[in-house]
Amino acid sequence: MALSLKLPNDLQKQVEKYATNQGISFEQFILWAIAEKIGVLSQPNNDLNFPNIIYQKGVSGQSVPKIKNTGIRVQTIVIASQKWDLSIAEIAQEYDLTNQQIEEALAFYQIYQEELNQNIAREQSLETYHV
DSSP, rough: OOOOOOOOHHHHHHHHHHHHTTTTTTTHHHHHHHHHHHHHTTTOOTTTTTTTTEEEEOTTTEEEEEETTTBBHHHHHHHHHHHHHOOOHHHHHHHHHHHHHHHHHHHHHHHHHHHHHHHHHHHHHHHHHOO
């Protein structure tokens, strides 16, 4: 299927520059960008009610909820709140996050509590097994 695409001049120049820097053709770059965008949009379980929480694949290959642009897992925030009894402000300071990010992570936990508790229990059983 042939596709004709008219890009604004500035955008076309940027695509050409980045494609050249990557050592690929203009068309390959466009295809790569589309594939990357589809990959992001098809991530499982992203909840639009929590814009700062995204699912990313962890080391185990399973998707885990994290605070956007930080790599910090929601379950880390939950553990800090529940097991260590830290306040929202203390957690925010400890992990260099905003109170809003912590509040959203804890609200996310309230909705997805069963899933997150399973993740926490699975990791705790692995820790116990390896100790």
